[in-house]
Amino acid sequence: MAKIGDSVKRVGIEDRVSGALKFAADLKFNNILHVKLVRLDVGHARINAIDTSEASQIPGVRYIFTSEDMPKPMPLYGPFYDDQPIIAVGEIKFHGDPVAAVVAETEDIAEKAAKLVEVDFEELDGVYTVEQALAPDAPLVQDPSIRVRKDLAQTNIFEDWQYGWGDPENAPADFVIDDEFNFPMTTHFAIEPHVFIAAPDQDGVLIRSTVQHPFLLQRVISNTLNIPVSKIRVIPTELGGAFGGKGYPKFEPLVAFIAMKLQQPVRLRFSLEETFLVGRRTSSSIHVTAGFMKDGRLSFMKVNADFLMGAFSNASPRVVAKAANAGCGIYNPPNASIYARAILSHTIPGTAFRGFGAPQFMWALDSIMDMAARALDIDPLELRLKNIPNRGEVFLHGEKACDGDWKEGLTKAAEAIGWGSPLPENRGRGLGIGVKTPAPATVSQSMVRMHHDGSVTILVGTTEMGQGARTVMAQLVSDAMDIPMNRINIINGDTGVVPFDSVTASSRSTVFMGNAVQRACDDLKKKLVDLTVKYFEVNPETIEFIGGQIVYDGGTINYKEVLTAHYGGFQGEVIGLGLYKEPLLKDHPLKGGVSFYEVIFAGAEVEVDKETGFVHMKKLVTVGDVGKAINPLAVETQDEGGAIMGLGHSLMEHLIMDRKGRFINLGALDYRIPTTLDIPEFFQSKLIENMDGTGPSGAKGVGESGIIPIGSAVGLAIAEATGVFFHDLPLTPERVWKGLQDAQVSHSHMGKNFPQDDEGGKKG
Amino acid sequence: MEIKNVHEITININDQPYTIGVQAHHTLLDVLRDQLDITGPKECCGVGECGACTVLLDGQAVNACLILAVEVDGSEIITIEGLGGSVHLSPLQQAFIDAGAVQCGFCTPGMIMAAQYLLNTYPEPTKEEVRVALSGNLCRCTGYDRIIDAVLSVSRQQKERVK
Numbered sequence: 046m047a048k049i050g051d052s053v054k055r056v057g058i059e060d061r062v063s064g065a066l067k068f069a070a071d072l073k074f075n076n077i078l079h080v081k082l083v084r085l086d087v088g089h090a091r092i093n094a095i096d097t098s099e100a101s102q103i104p105g106v107r108y109i110f111t112s113e114d115m116p117k118p119m120p121l122y123g124p125f126y127d128d129q130p131i132i133a134v135g136e137i138k139f140h141g142d143p144v145a146a147v148v149a150e151t152e153d154i155a156e157k158a159a160k161l162v163e164v165d166f167e168e169l170d171g172v173y174t175v176e177q178a179l180a181p182d183a184p185l186v187q188d189p190s191i192r193v194r195k196d197l198a199q200t201n202i203f204e205d206w207q208y209g210w211g212d213p214e215n216a217p218a219d220f221v222i223d224d225e226f227n228f229p230m231t232t233h234f235a236i237e238p239h240v241f242i243a244a245p246d247q248d249g250v251l252i253r254s255t256v257q258h259p260f261l262l263q264r265v266i267s268n269t270l271n272i273p274v275s276k277i278r279v280i281p282t283e284l285g286g287a288f289g290g291k292g293y294p295k296f297e298p299l300v301a302f303i304a305m306k307l308q309q310p311v312r313l314r315f316s317l318e319e320t321f322l323v324g325r326r327t328s329s330s331i332h333v334t335a336g337f338m339k340d341g342r343l344s345f346m347k348v349n350a351d352f353l354m355g356a357f358s359n360a361s362p363r364v365v366a367k368a369a370n371a372g373c374g375i376y377n378p379p380n381a382s383i384y385a386r387a388i389l390s391h392t393i394p395g396t397a398f399r400g401f402g403a404p405q406f407m408w409a410l411d412s413i414m415d416m417a418a419r420a421l422d423i424d425p426l427e428l429r430l431k432n433i434p435n436r437g438e439v440f441l442h443g444e445k446a447c448d449g450d451w452k453e454g455l456t457k458a459a460e461a462i463g464w465g466s467p468l469p470e471n472r473g474r475g476l477g478i479g480v481k482t483p484a485p486a487t488v489s490q491s492m493v494r495m496h497h498d499g500s501v502t503i504l505v506g507t508t509e510m511g512q513g514a515r516t517v518m519a520q521l522v523s524d525a526m527d528i529p530m531n532r533i534n535i536i537n538g539d540t541g542v543v544p545f546d547s548v549t550a551s552s553r554s555t556v557f558m559g560n561a562v563q564r565a566c567d568d569l570k571k572k573l574v575d576l577t578v579k580y581f582e583v584n585p586e587t588i589e590f591i592g593g594q595i596v597y598d599g600g601t602i603n604y605k606e607v608l609t610a611h612y613g614g615f616q617g618e619v620i621g622l623g624l625y626k627e628p629l630l631k632d633h634p635l636k637g638g639v640s641f642y643e644v645i646f647a648g649a650e651v652e653v654d655k656e657t658g659f660v661h662m663k664k665l666v667t668v669g670d671v672g673k674a675i676n677p678l679a680v681e682t683q684d685e686g687g688a689i690m691g692l693g694h695s696l697m698e699h700l701i702m703d704r705k706g707r708f709i710n711l712g713a714l715d716y717r718i719p720t721t722l723d724i725p726e727f728f729q730s731k732l733i734e735n736m737d738g739t740g741p742s743g744a745k746g747v748g749e750s751g752i753i754p755i756g757s758a759v760g761l762a763i764a765e766a767t768g769v770f771f772h773d774l775p776l777t778p779e780r781v782w783k784g785l786q787d788a789q790v791s792h793s794h795m796g797k798n799f800p801q802d803d804e805g806g807k808k809g
Numbered sequence: 810m811e812i813k814n815v816h817e818i819t820i821n822i823n824d825q826p827y828t829i830g831v832q833a834h835h836t837l838l839d840v841l842r843d844q845l846d847i848t849g850p851k852e853c854c855g856v857g858e859c860g861a862c863t864v865l866l867d868g869q870a871v872n873a874c875l876i877l878a879v880e881v882d883g884s885e886i887i888t889i890e891g892l893g894g895s896v897h898l899s900p901l902q903q904a905f906i907d908a909g910a911v912q913c914g915f916c917t918p919g920m921i922m923a924a925q926y927l928l929n930t931y932p933e934p935t936k937e938e939v940r941v942a943l944s945g946n947l948c949r950c951t952g953y954d955r956i957i958d959a960v961l962s963v964s965r966q967q968k969e970r971v972k
Binding site for chain 1: 842846848849850851852853854855856858859861888889890892893894895896898902903905906909911912913914915916917918921939940941943944945946947948949950951952953954955956957
């Protein structure tokens with residue numbers, strides 16, 4: 046039997062190492078048509094005319110869809126706001142916005158024909174940075190008539206948020222520091238590119254997609270195409286990594302529309318380059334002003350954050366609203382103001398990305414703490430320890446109090462990298478903190494079916510994307526029913542089969558769905574007890590579930606015997622249902638409170654080659670405050686993967702645009718992610734388990750946190766190694782080298798010699 | 810008009826002989842995946858940078874996306890499916906499981922083939938040699954450390970067996 050806390054083998058892992066597992070692109074369907082999108086090599090343009098005549102004549106081309114073929118008015122969609130057309134109408138709003146969809150009998154034919162679609166277009170001025178978007182004469186990215194915030198409709202500010210407490214304007218301070226820090230656009234780069242498949246299904250549509258949130262997609266398709274929810278079935282395929290990039294609806298509305306129109310299955314398979322054009326991390330400029338007392342205690346923090354979203358909202362406004370709500374991280378100034386704006390631009394839509402806005406804030410906040418530490422001549426660890434809460438202390442006012450032993454965690458991370466011991470020249474150490482909260486007021490439902498032989502099938506809406514949810518859910522059932530893992534099967538995600546789940550996101554599944562699964566087991570056990578009492582004259586008070594059997598004072602009965610007694614043998618099943626939800630709070634800015642804090646600490650040690658600017662990773666350690674690791678190996682490896690992904694945005698990853706808003710480093714050749722050669726010499730993920738979360742056995746969510754503190758830990762280690770504070774991630778060799786050159790020229794004192802961005806993308 | 814451009818090739822894949830017609834512009838990866846339904850080799854970047862399509866071609870690890878199918882006439886190819894099925898796992902496949910080296914598994918077939926090539930050619934690699942050998946295989950989930958451990962553990966096992 047698997048117990049909570051065992052590192053049991055992943056469910057279905059044999060198929061992953063043997064090549065047997067079928068991902069979306071591996072699935073074969075008879076009679077399927079292939080879709081290729083037509084895009085323009087420009088950031089913003091007016092479409093004058095689309096000529097499909099030559100392309101249509103290619104044998105095997107079945108249909109070419111443009112906005113002319115869509116319902117009028119054009120249906121708009123989005124997970125939070127309906128603002129994205131199914132296909133571009135009259136104008137493309139970003140590099141990659143599709144103007145036509147070619148449907149053909151083979152991928153080759155579709156690709157060939159797509160190149161022959163002639164688009165007469167006129168390039169328009171676009172806004173590609175925060176400055177451009179906020180300029181007085183800036184073109185408006187979205188039609189004011191569809192904007193929800195009418196007060197901002199004549200600007201490119203999509204939405205803004207103000208949070209805070211105390212009186213930061215009048216708070217005393219012995220020392221005030223302020224500065225601004227920029228975080229790049231990055232791409233998820235799941236190794237599996239996106240695939241969208243749709244087929245007519247009776248009088249509805251069946252969608253197979255590389256999607257994390259099948260029920261959210263079902264709702265969006267229903268809303269966009271005006272079909273009842275029950276007529277839309279979404280089956281998430283096995284996901285080859287996701288990281289938020291596969292969360293919110295992408296081109297499923299388009300393929301669903303095409304499949305229904307042609308009454309034939311269609312598939313749209315993206316290349317990696319095309320996948321880059323689907324969504325990205327929301328870039329940011331975050332200005333922090335912090336006031337300290339002489340002893341190093343924070344008096345106030347004022348945080349102003351501008352996030353550059355894309356042309357359509359997708360999940361960006363939610364990213365900004367949610368991350369800004371925890372805009373001082375776990376620092377606990379008694380006075381705080383956080384003001385954040387989500388700003389429209391003619392760029393790839395920003396979306397969810399592991400950390401959901403938190404890495405952006407923490408890069409700024411941790412940097413300010415180290416700058417202050419240097420100015421106040423206080424050790425950066427000590428300064429942090431003075432300004433993070435103890436268990437039970439309110440730090441984010443109006444929300445749940447501190448639910449962990451965070452000073453212990455931070456100290457462990459520092460100790461693990463030898464904090465305080467002498468370092469050779471060109472070496473430096475840095476600390477980073479990560480915090481985020483799960484999606485509030487969400488719902489998870491589950492079903493646990495016990496078959497007539499006593500084996501169990503679990504049905505959950507949680508998708509498996511490599512994070513190990515399937516294993517954790519099966520492990521919880523194995524633990525609760527005390528049956529071996531090989532007696533349990535799990536069905537994930539298929540909206541036609543499994544009960545509702547809000548999203549597989551925000552590190553919520555182990556807590557929300559984990560609770561729902563445990564509750565379904567409780568329900569199942571209750572029903573088994575009732576049946577046992579009914580057929581076997583057993584005192585219910587004495588019943589225990591041990592070794593896959595019902596044990597009572599006079600003996601044991603196995604599950605099969607109970608089901609046989611009730612149903613007569615070889616038929617029938619007992620079904621347990623479970624629900625976990627947290628309350629919708631109408632007056633809360635996020636419509637719900639914090640279930641748990643996902644907190645992690647990181648320590649890094651680097652060696653900087655001052656001749657080349659190259660950063661060599663000596664050590665990287667994370668310490669996750671996880672409550673309880675249901676499967677410790679799965680948790681540790683999530684944190685490790687997150688940390689190395691964070692190394693990407695710290696040292697090498699950023700999407701680069703030219704002046705026309707074209708993304709010029711699409712694909713694996715030009716967009717570098719970490720390889721085996723980039724990982725630290727010493728690399729460790731540690732866990733703190735104090736059983737203090739809201740999930741099963743006190744578990745908290747994990748999965749996103751690993752990435753959050755890495756920019757700070759690595760960037761501040763570089764600052765210590767070089768004496769120069771940097772403001773723009775990623776810290777590529779060029780940027781580090783240039784920063785050092787500029788610092789030499791200016792001879793300024795530490796903390797003032799800020800390197801300039803050399804790639805024209807300072808804001809955004 | 811589609812120009813007929815089909816060439817007949819004879820290849821041996823995972824100990825199975827095939828004589829098939831292939832299009833001149835199709836890569837080995839296209840033919841494996843789309844024509845023969847051998848989908849263990851994956852397509853990610855399509856330009857030889859990610860290693861997800863790594864197979865052994867006459868004993869050499871190659872990116873199947875960079876090789877035209879017409880070029881492999883007469884060759885022997887081993888894909889992940891040729892190492893052992895999900896019931897009879899190879900030592901390296903088992904090591905990936907034991908070490909916690911797999912999350913989503915999309916890079917895993919290519920990663921294992923690249924690692925197998927290393928072990929075939931350098932049975933006792935150092936950690937640094939493993940890092941270099943796998944530097945052409947991208948993984949976005951694991952952070953690589955456990956993958957390197959998995960490869961080194963097989964090398965150790967083989968050494969122990971010899972003793």
